[in-house]
């Protein structure tokens with residue numbers, strides 16, 4: 097299957113991928129887009145011209161209506177796009193609706209409803225436990241029984257490229273004094289996030305086997321974290337202002353349908369998960385290879401396939417108490433860290449709580465982020481025929497709020 101755009105076989109945005117987004121033209125018009133190669137196809141215009149039965153899904157210029165339409169509509173549109181972009185007969189109508197991605201401003205592709213962040217990497221949870229609770233078991237007693245998570249702040253989820261201002265708040269200094277000021281321990285958390293399309297009824301549960309009926313797709317997420325603010329505030333109710341100032345996501349939402357070749361068996365689980373979390377009958381882990389760059393230098397390559405809890409288990413746990421899902425709900429995996437040092441997904445772990453600075457190629461050292469630093473997280477994924485890329489989530493640190 098090849099496209100008339102004449103892409104290289106190893107293009108990370110080839111015909112097997114087709115991720116969706118929302119963009120703004122120079123004139124200010126919002127349009128829903130699908131990416132092919134280095135171009136974005138204007139779905140708002142293309143459906144109005146060629147597939148009027150789907151036009152209402154994209155008329156708003158975002159993905160909201162499309163997400164809400166559910167899996168049959170997701171499948172129909174993907175089949176249609178595949179036909180359009182591979183059949184030369186559609187070229188004259190569609191070519192004028194293609195714009196180089198570089199010429200568009202990418203916006204948050206959907207309205208984020210609720211945002212939940214999990215803590216599903218055993219290596220990450222173990223590293224954090226060892227650093228912060230050196231005299232106790234690294235994993236808390238509940239960790240292997242349920243996917244731990246917390247509800248975050250949906251309104252401060254921002255699209256890749258948005259400047260992240262250094263947050264200010266209360267910290268406790270080493271001598272025990274309580275101070276107020278800009279965070280001195282600003283960190284990243286390299287994560288994978290899942291976008292809910294079809295909601296669920298209040299009082300019902302979503303089974304692990306119904307994951308693909310509700311989850312539309314996947315993107316990358318950076319859960320910016322102010323470690324000093326977090327450390328002082330988090331007992332007893334968990335993360336609050338140390339994380340709520342900004343959470344960045346990548347602008348392209350890769351549909352689950354593009355991940356057919358990426359499902360793998362997750363690590364062995366012991367103890368055996370409760371029946372509502374039992375996903376042993378299916379390959380429910382995802383083989384995504386992340387790469388984290390700081391000021392252009394790769395500092396880590398976290399492997400998502402090592403995650404202890406799978407996205408289907410996260411969704412089942414999120415709804416086991418009868419909590420409903422809404423279109424636009426976003427849930428993230430938690431920091432992705434592998435067992436090796438170069439696979440750690442946060443500076444907290446890479447610098448071992450600030451005690452082992454990283455040396456960057458320009459000779460400077462980092463424990464946590466400085467103003468002007470830029471972090472980029474990317475990921476690539478195997479397909480049945482090659483690889484696709486999840487794009488990037490990029491953020492530069494701006495000065496503290498005055």
Ligand code: CA
Pocket residue numbers: 213214285287319430431
């Ligand atoms: Ca996190």
